[in-house]
Amino acid sequence: MLKKVFKSTPQMIVALFFAAFNSLLEGIVTVKMMGLIDYAIAGDLELLKQKIPPLLIFALTLLPVGILTSITKAWYKKDANLAIKMHYVRGVFKKNISEFQKENTANYISRLTNDCNTIDKNFIDGIYTVFQGIANFFVGIWIISTVSPWMIFLSLIIMVANVIIGAVMRKPLERNYKERSDMFDGYTSYIKEVLSAFHIVKSNNLQEKVTKDYYEKSEEIQKKGYHIEKMMTFINGAQHLTMNTSMYGILCILGYLTIQGKITAGGLLIVAQGIQKLAWPLFMLSEALPKVFTSKSLSVKIGDSLKNSDTYEENLSMSDFEDHIVLQDVEFQYEDEIDSKKILTNVNLNIKKNGKYLIVGPSGGGKSTLLKLLRKYFAPTSGNILIDGKPLRDVKKEDYFSMIANVEQQVFIFQDTLRNNITLYKSYSEEEIGAAIEAAGLTSFVQSLPDGLDTMIYDNGRNISGGERSRVVIARAMLTKASILFMDEAFASLDMERAREIEQTILKLKDITVINVSHVVFRDTKKQYDGVFTVKGTVKPLLGQE
Structure with missing residues (x-):
């Protein structure tokens, strides 16, 4: 099912192009700010005047590019969501009537709502966030490399460490997301049943029992969601520890280089901003990567629900009944x-x-x-x-x-x-x-x-x-x-x-x-x-x- 998201690859490419272009423009503005700060500290008014106009042009360009970035992202998400939902609906109507009737219709509703929404948040949004984060990450590396090129190596180590942590935690997260999806199936079936029997519930004074059952089923789902959030907290904590330790190390090295006179004051400020540009995508990646990895099991579950166990091939065409x-x-x-x-x-x-x-x-x-x-x-x-x-x-x-x-x-x-x-x-x-x-x-x-x-x-x-x-x-x-x-x-x-x-x-x-x-x-x-x-x-x- 996840393959259907890539039917929207052209839209995703356009959206990511504007996201990367927006990030690059922000990086250019940041690097140009370094020269501006150094000229201001040196008191060179003529060079300062020369650098301000192009800087303003780049800064003003950020507004329309930022708007296009938001619009193209929404366009990509719209088409990707439509692709997976249409794929599911077409698959449902390809099922044999006998096999469709074996399963509670509420399960199909749950997959079309709860599971598709989870795929939207975890995979469709996650893929965009990952690529956007990578673009921002490399812009951050470029900013830092304009001051000290050897720091690229340290930045790549940080990125690899976060990917490894996300991959290691994929399996337990996959299992928990699938369990919650199964719970949603039962929950949706129960809601459908209770609402269909509303008059029976009211006329037989079953409100208290129904309310109690609803609470138990809701609590079970919320507990599973709470457990998933706790796991995500530990994953994010491990990734944040790796990033923060590395960032503090970079700042210490930069402080030493500034004292030694190997980095200007403007360079120090720009590198600090570059580190911030590195930190934000890494934080986003630390949350998005595990979710992207866990989407596969949910996709497999949805795909299995669309399969017909009876695969007998019908090969006879008939236009009318004759005898x-x-x-x-x-x-x-x-x-x-x-x-x-x-x-x-x-x-x-x-x-x-x-x-x-x-x-x-x-x-x-x-x-x-x-x-x-x-x-x-x-x-x-x-x-x-x-x-x-x-x-x-x-x-x-x-x-x-x-x-x-x-x-x-x-x-x-x-x-x-x-x-x-x-x-x-x-x-x-x-x-x-x-x-x-x-x-x-x-x-x-x-x-x-x-x-x-x-x-x-x-x-x-x-x-x-x-x-x-x-x-x-x-x-x-x-x-x-x-x-x-x-x-x-x-x-x-x-x-x-x-x-x-x-x-x-x-x-x-x-x-x-x-x-x-x-x-x-x-x-x-x-x-x-x-x-x-x-x-x-x-x-x-x-x-x-x-």
């Missing part, structure tokens, strides 16, 4: 089932193109699981699913998903306009949208809204009823003109009359295969299905039964 879907001796069990119980066993089913099929059965019998297999969300544990005689598992997901429409049991509504929730941001004519709205029984509802289809829907549809939410999703599915329509308890939130009307409309559609899982069964519409099956671990036909 039939066949399930042959299909069995399925969830990998994380504690008792390894098979949800489906010995399932054999033949679904013909444009046929209408009703699937019923008790809760927990495997109806929704069967739909997940047909939707290609999961692959069978054993057996085969064939579409037009070809293995469904070989068909590319993108091709298959373009052929199907879904009405899920868990309805989801985007925080956007009613139009965009029905069209899912695709282009359709007003006539097509109107027909879908009519088929889903939404016409009177849309007409009652002041802004019609441009009405905003908020927070997964909190400002519309459950039945209206279901009908929006049904309209969404009708509009796609897919070859196959999968419906999972689509009528559960609708009144009986409306549910019967919508079901009859769907059953009259000619060029679509419908597979409807439902507890809501009407005698008159049941007879219109080409097949009625019950699912209870396996699939059996129910035609002719009431």
